[in-house]
Amino acid sequence: MKIFKNKSDLSAYVDVLKSKNKSLGFVPTMGALHDGHASLIKQGLKTNDFVAVSVFVNPTQFDNKEDLLKYPRTLESDVELLKDISEDRIIVYAPSVKDIYGSDVMSTSFSYDGLEHEMEGRFRDGHFDGVGTIVKRLFEIIKPNKAYFGEKDFQQLMIIKKLVQKYHIPVQVVGCKIHRGTDGLAMSSRNLRLKPAYKNAAPFIYKILKAAKVMFGTKSANKVTEWVQNQFEKHDLLELEYFIIADADTLKTVKRKSNKKSYRAFIAVYADDIRLIDNIALN
Ligand code: PAF
Numbered sequence: 001m002k003i004f005k006n007k008s009d010l011s012a013y014v015d016v017l018k019s020k021n022k023s024l025g026f027v028p029t030m031g032a033l034h035d036g037h038a039s040l041i042k043q044g045l046k047t048n049d050f051v052a053v054s055v056f057v058n059p060t061q062f063d064n065k066e067d068l069l070k071y072p073r074t075l076e077s078d079v080e081l082l083k084d085i086s087e088d089r090i091i092v093y094a095p096s097v098k099d100i101y102g103s104d105v106m107s108t109s110f111s112y113d114g115l116e117h118e119m120e121g122r123f124r125d126g127h128f129d130g131v132g133t134i135v136k137r138l139f140e141i142i143k144p145n146k147a148y149f150g151e152k153d154f155q156q157l158m159i160i161k162k163l164v165q166k167y168h169i170p171v172q173v174v175g176c177k178i179h180r181g182t183d184g185l186a187m188s189s190r191n192l193r194l195k196p197a198y199k200n201a202a203p204f205i206y207k208i209l210k211a212a213k214v215m216f217g218t219k220s221a222n223k224v225t226e227w228v229q230n231q232f233e234k235h236d237l238l239e240l241e242y243f244i245i246a247d248a249d250t251l252k253t254v255k256r257k258s259n260k261k262s263y264r265a266f267i268a269v270y271a272d273d274i275r276l277i278d279n280i281a282l283n
Contacts, residue, residue: 001083003092007100007141010093014052014143022049026144026171028135031055031094032072033081036179036187040148041085043176052142053082055094060107061130067275072192093142100137107133112162118251119244119266120155120277131156132163139169146172150179152186154264154279155251178278180206186278198271201237205269208232209280212243212265216282221245221254221263232269241268241275245282259283 004010017024025044029037033055044051055078062068075094082090097105110116110132121128139147149157157175164173179187184206185199194202208231215224225243232240245254248262257263263282268275 001079001087001090001092003079003094005094005096005099007093007095010052010091011141011143013091014141017050018143023146024048024142024144025051026054026138026142026147027051028054028056028138028147028149030057030071030189031078032074032189032192033078034179034187034189034191036150036152038081038085039179040150040176041082041090043174044146044148045086045089048144048146050089050091051086052091052093052144054138054142055092056100056134056138058100058130058134059097059105060101060133061127063125063127066273070193072189093138100134108136110163112159112166115155115159115162115251118155118246118253119242120268123241123268128156128159131159135160136163136167136169139164139171144171146174148174148176150176152178152188152278154266158251184210186276188276190274190276193274194271198237198274201235202269202271202276204235204238205267205276205278206280209265209267209278212245213280213282216245216263216265221257224265228267237271239270241270243267248281 025048027040027044041051055075057071059068107129109129116128149160161173164171183203185203208228212224212228228243244266245263246252246266248264254263264279265282266279268277
């Protein structure tokens with residue numbers, strides 16, 4: 001398996017593939033790979049000759065130093081997981097911070113037509129500037145034909161689509177279904193850090209999302225939101241940061257339901273000091 005640590009070697013390799021008319025899929029990750037990442041990569045391998053996987057914990061998208069420091073870094077086992085998927089059609093890019101940012105570890109400021117001010121944007125200062133900066137840079141280095149993003153980070157997926165549209169980046173962004181464990185918990189690299197009691201408690205999040213979906217069939221967004229907040233108030237281990245029912249196209253919080261629109265519920269929950277997010281389509 002080809003593993004690149006520096007962008008000029010990777011770019012040169014990609015140029016060779018392109019000169020041979022090979023198509024390239026791309027799955028950006030921050031490592032600690034799990035079955036959710038594996039499913040994105042496998043999807044990429046179905047329609048591309050090669051898939052590039054970046055493994056890079058991007059400092060500029062963290063507003064919390066502690067979270068950045070504790071983010072799991074498991075390159076060796078990540079490479080093993082990738083080898084099990086394909087030894088010869090996956091290209092790994094695992095750069096240093098210096099290779100990506102040089103000495104200027106800063107994000108660029110982006111406008112995503114308001115998408116950045118909702119939910120994660122409200123609770124994680126500068127997060128989407130950091131995400132936009134790294135993803136744009138990776139697109140420029142890797143020049144993929146298609147890039148795959150999970151719907152667990154639904155807002156991120158919409159923001160990347162907006163970024164590509166605004167900057168005329170020639171890549172097709174493909175959204176992929178949320179991958180869940182058998183207990184319903186959405187797969188996330190952060191799950192690795194959950195202590196046993198919290199790991200047992202965390203599937204409650206998806207249970208509540210499913211119940212909220214049923215309730216949304218007959219009740220207003222406000223009533224459903226109140227009910228969800230109540231459920232978490234009664235919970236001993238999980239602390240709700242937000243539950244929001246939003247228009248799936250604008251991500252604006254729903255005031256009054258219309259049957260012409262698509263809605264989605266978004267949730268962020270603390271399990272001890274681990275922040276988990278999830279979402280569900282409501283109609
Ligand atoms: O979703 C993630 O893991 C990250 O936000 C991404 C897209 C790899 C950018 O660092």
